[in-house]
Amino acid sequence: MSPANPIRRDGLHARLRAATDPAHRALEAGLDWQARVATRAGYRDLLARLHGFHATWEHAIGAQLSDETFLAPRRRLALLAADLDHLGLAPAAIAALPQPGAVRLDGPAAAMGALYVLEGSTLGGQLIGRHIAGLHGFSETGLAYYRAHGPRTGAMWSAFRTRLEAFGDDPDAEATLTHAAVATFAAMRAWLCAPHGVPGAG
Template sequence: MSAGSGLHARLRAETAAAHEALERDLDWEARVATLPGYRNLLARFHGFHAAYEPAIAEALGDPGFLDERRRLDPLAADLLHLGLDAVSIESLPQAAPPGLDGTASALGSLYVLEGSTLGGQVIGRRIAALHGFDEIAGCAYYRGRGARVGALWASFRARLDALTGEAEAKAASRAANATFEAMRVWLCRPVASAAA
């Protein structure tokens, strides 16, 4: 890593192609344009977070740091608001859990999930304009952090940048790229779900 750049900058560069592939294939604007499309997208995100959050928690071993970043509860709240019941939400399909082998890989995977909260502000505003939802009702996943988004990202970035070894950087980069690709495949493949 070059001096002063930090691991977050390296991950941004090394995951750029995977990030662009996800954005290209996801076509979020079309998916959130209708309530069924939006509900299905949230159901897919729920299945992804249901697999990834526990794996990250185990590999990271720092509940205090991770707990305020978990997004399963806001996803469930949004899905309830959109008409799914608790049993249907619990029955949603889940992605395969990742194989994470320590703090660096956990933070690399979390880099993808945390980074999505930044872009999620734009998506959340679009959903609010289309459907009238807010951070309390229907858009908690995208907008529930409110003014805390920047502070949570800054503290995550500081934690990531504290990893200075080359082996740690490579592990974080591998995990981040794998998470972007797994998210792309999971969110973009057509499947029937309880949210349909």
Template sequence: MTILARLKTETRAAHDRIEAAMDLDRRIASREGYRDLLVRFYGFHRAWEETAAGQAPDRSFFERRRKTQLLARDLEALGLKSEDIIRLPQCRPLMPLPVPEAVLGSMYVVEGSTLGGAVIARDVERRLGLDAETGCAYFRSYGRDIAAMWKLFGAVLLEASSPEADDVIVESAQKTFDVMHDWLCETP
């Protein structure tokens, strides 16, 4: 079983749990609910990116996948001022990311949510009339490159795979799902 297959299998329950708890229909039914959802994503990504950057196995690979600036741009488009955005609460405590393999496991969750973001972006555009320029840049983060970015990420995971690394990768992905669930589904 490849690391990608193992991740999909062993994190399925956590993925289903967060998907059910997110209540996206309610959260994207209004601009205010959508903005509040983006605030939660911003708090997660800002803390996660700061923590993960120091252990990322490939700095340029990691940098291309940062989402905090896209979220800040969306929040500004939805009326928040930049000085208010930088003071938004951040996700704490975060899961430990002590080694590059842990970052890769955590990135599996973050990159996977980017895939789901393409579907959410269509709903946001249909319901709220927002696009990448008017408040939906985060959910459209890779645009037409989404499949290529996922494929490249998968290749990096496969390259890093070994019996010892795979255990760390899977454990980190599971912890990331738990932290993301608690942060995104918590009422601020």
């Protein structure tokens, strides 16, 4: 008699994607990115808000992940600054852009949960970048944030998922990671969808 087939358990990525789906959908619905990027001014405003978010969250993630070799190529704050410069925002105005308050992440698992949100956005960002390029005639300049890893996007995401799965055998770490990912989606929605002025714009 053949042994019974073992029950297959989805990997951490599949479980995390399911757990964060409501928060992810809420962010997409609230953001309405196509309307936001329809004008150059709207696109610049969205990038300015993203700059503030990344400034706070990349710092918090880096402090807890403690692996700059892994994180450095995934940081996109400088890409946002380059795009804003291309769109006419002065360096002093970029430095003065508003940011969310300080974020506390509880260890590497929480940092990976938050990074899941930021790194996952590079996938949909390829589509958004092509849409913006068609609207406003940009090539690489002005699209650094949404181009992100460019042709390496798939490979970078695969490497991230491999790192992510290392937390899948620890239920406590998975719970922490999942909670952080949901909270990051919610924080991003609250920040990007609230009204903010853009210093130096106009």
